[in-house]
Amino acid sequence: MARPVWAGVLSFGLVSLPVGLYTATDSHTIHFHQLQRGTSDRVRNKRVNERTGEEVPFEEIVKGFDDGDAYVLVEPEELDDIAPGRSRSLDIEGFVDPAEVDPIFFDATYYLAPKGKEYGKIYSLVEQALAKADKAGIARFVMRSHEYLVAVKAENGLLTCHTLHWADEIRDPRAEIDSLPRKAKAAPKELRMAEQLVEALSMEWKPEEFHDTFREKVAALIKAKRAGESVEKAEPAAESTNVVDLSEALRASVERAAAGARGKNGKPPERAREQERGAAGPKDPQHMTKAELYKKAAAAGIPGRSAMTRDELRDALAATASGSGSGRRPRKAA
Structure with a gap:
């Protein structure tokens, strides 16, 4: 069974519900190890003291902030001491229309579940209330030394928790990208x-059809x-x-x-x-897309087609049709 990545209390008003936060998605990416070329030797990352060159055990590592003159050291428990609700509170500050939250703000999705069956009635009440009102609860909580802004929603009969980006984390595209057109009239x-x-x-959204x-x-x-x-x-x-x-x-x-x-x-x-x-x-090949020309070139057995441009594919096909060979000399094998 899945284990919660965070546990605490979801609350709004005077209603408190002990919950666990569970990862909602799973990555199926194929992972590769790093090897030294020509060998089967693994290449590993180590935490090394840059002055002595010696490896440092994880339990001896502390956080340090460089203030310019020296490092200010901060212990993990000190971060917990200043966290809202001692890192164990998911306090809803208000409710918004989910449509008002721009998709760019959404980051990761988690499931919220009651910590015990005895809290099932309260959990179901909160879920049904949010579903009927069609509202999302906006809250903040601390997990792994980071504060998160989240939207708590009712979806498919359960509560979900979506982490959101802070407003100052959203980049201004006009300031960041100089190739965006100002105004182009179609x-x-x-x-x-x-x-x-x-x-x-246009089609019906069926996520199970995509892989x-x-x-x-x-x-x-x-x-x-x-x-x-x-x-x-x-x-x-x-x-x-x-x-x-x-x-x-x-x-x-x-x-x-x-x-x-x-x-x-x-x-x-x-x-x-x-x-x-x-x-x-x-x-007419003149009106074919590059993909269509490539398929035709593959059927004709034209070598070097994978390295050709659209015009080169068209010329090679024309040369083949006229019996003068494959057109331009291939730059590399198809």
Whole structure:
């Protein structure tokens, strides 16, 4: 069973509820050890005294603040002594509409559970009250020598605790990023096509349909290397769309999304596209996306395709069609 990462008392008004805080998410990232190249020797991090070079036991380490002239040493128990409620109080200061909290403020999510079955009735009462009012309780508490601002919400029949960033931790994008456009007026035709593309790609949110494909590919890479086999390289990233090609890119995107939607409703998307091409004739390579050109180049067995740009892929396909070879000389193997 899971163990709480923090335990204390959730309170608002004169109502107090002993609770435990449990991690709500789990990382499935594949972890690698650090090794010295050419060996199987692990590389480890150690806490070392920079003056003597000797390793320092964890229990001998204290926190020190550099005030310029000397270090001010602070013991862990001293931090607990000054913490609100001695680090064991989750005191709701007020309730807000959850929609008023901008998503950028949300950080990590935890589950709140009563510390014992005898507190189940109070827990259920708080959960139902928050659910019916559709409000989130804003509170502060201290965990591991840090104070957190949190939003306590009722979700799916239980209480959740979302840690929030402090207001002064949110960066001003205009001050931080110099490439953001100040004001760029979109052409009405392009805006309509962009809206059509959004509508065509709209879907119902089903998180269970999404999974970490990169993690799967890393696992496949490890398995292949263990067996001395090679793995297929990923398709090259799409090239940036320039202003000149924007309208054509939007039009092609809307058509492809529509074909994909028809595929979901009865025909495989690829077959639907093939039928469209059959009715309208083969698609001009000049109007193909880089991904489409790459697929065509792979089918034609053009070497070096993984290192080619969109224009180079198009020229290589044209050269192959005319029987003059593969176009430009490959820069590296596909």
